[in-house]
Amino acid sequence: MDGGTQATLLRYRILVDLTLILARTTRRHDLLDAVHLHMGQLFVAPITMLALRGPQGQWTCLTREADRLHHKTLTPQADGLLERVWAGRLRLTNDLATYVQQEGVTLRRLDQASALPPTASWMGVPLGHPGADVTGVLSVQSYRQAAFSPQDLELLEVFAAHLSVALDNAALRERLECEAMTDELTGLGNRRRLMLEGERAMAQGPLCVALLDIQDFKQVNDERGHLVGDAVLREVAELLRTCVQPSGEAFRLGGDEFALLLPGPVGDQEPRLRQLRAALAAMPADLAAEVNLGLAGSRPGEGLDDLLGRADERMYQAKARRVFVDPPRAPAPVPPEH
Incomplete structure (x- = not known):
């Protein structure tokens, strides 16, 4: 077995382990932590972002860049990167600067205080589907060009599918727990x-x-x-x-x-x-x-x-x-x- 095949098998074993972690995690907050903690095992990428879509189209983003973790809420854009992923128009670009220039897309830096380089390679896949309780985009980013391969995108899509199910299950559990502690007539706690x-x-x-x-x-x-x-x-x-x-x-x-x-x-x-x-x-x-x-x-x-x-x-x-x-x-x- 050559080195490339061994590396591929190792990554898929890591993916299996991560899906088991997702299956055992019942709180959305803990799921978000697990994503950022373990994504580095799958991808050589210093930036991961989980953007959950709100009812008005806004994005609640949790991003880890190097050792810095931060939250930010973004207003929806008519044609932003996240909207393009959600619409199925973008999955992977290994030269983000050229893509942005050619497509006329406006980039927004989530961490304005960061002194790290700008993103050069960008990969993102949708979470959930229209009408689902939890929807969003999972993104992996790198400072260097040509950082991601089609196999990387395939792994990200598989992981995102499992994460979507885990997020839906966690949302259902939280809703049931909330209903069990809420008075139906008044909406007050019971x-x-x-x-x-x-x-x-x-x-x-x-x-x-x-x-x-x-x-x-x-x-x-x-x-x-x-x-x-x-x-x-x-x-x-x-x-x-x-x-x-x-x-x-x-x-x-x-x-x-x-x-x-x-x-x-x-x-x-x-x-x-x-x-x-x-x-x-x-x-x-x-x-x-x-x-x-x-x-x-x-x-x-x-x-x-x-x-x-x-x-x-x-x-x-x-x-x-x-x-x-x-x-x-x-x-x-x-x-x-x-």
Whole structure:
């Protein structure tokens, strides 16, 4: 077996190993990392680029040049290199400067701070197909002319086909996971997401939890119908989503019950919650709602379940007294726990 044949077999073995890595990788972010980490094993090329296509035609580009990794979003062009690859008009040029001059294409350097030479050889293949969840272009580039062969292009096309499948699978998995943690009616996170995000937030610093339900919501459903009840829930959910921005998150726990994760101490939250009450009062008359709300702040050494339990207790105290915020503005001394 001659040296050329051995080198070809070695590259195809590397390709098989890479496709196995792609098959075992379930997150798109990890897939992007794997592409840039391993592409150098297939091609003698200092530049690799993965450009994912957005819904408006924009390109989200992750590029590795030498040891420099950077992100950039490009607006779509009528006739750019990426658009030509996607349209099937370009795959390989071993003299990019001449190609650009002859075709009248405008080049855009992704890393403006780079002092490295310009690309001389350029190879790119499409990912996915029109209508797929994930589409884009995979490109390999070199500083020297005549760097790539037809065999290189064939390897890139095979690798891109496997990468397209892996990206689609990862996107599907992420969508299913998102749906499993999202309330279908309001688009807010559900109880499962609350527990996940709450644990993360508690590990990062002081945290408040607000639990609330809508006063007399059953009466709305009974007297005005479930369609009106659903409209009230969606309207309240949107107000909650706006109220917690930019650092908090709102959740629907089920029925007319909601939760808010609010980073920071209790004293920082009450003005925000009073704004929420004003926004609720300003809702259209046919969707007007009042809420019972309990607010609790984290204490050293307690877990998320403890914090949720105290917020729940205060919500029911508020429901009994028809008051909006509990506890009062000036925090009372904390009694010893038994």
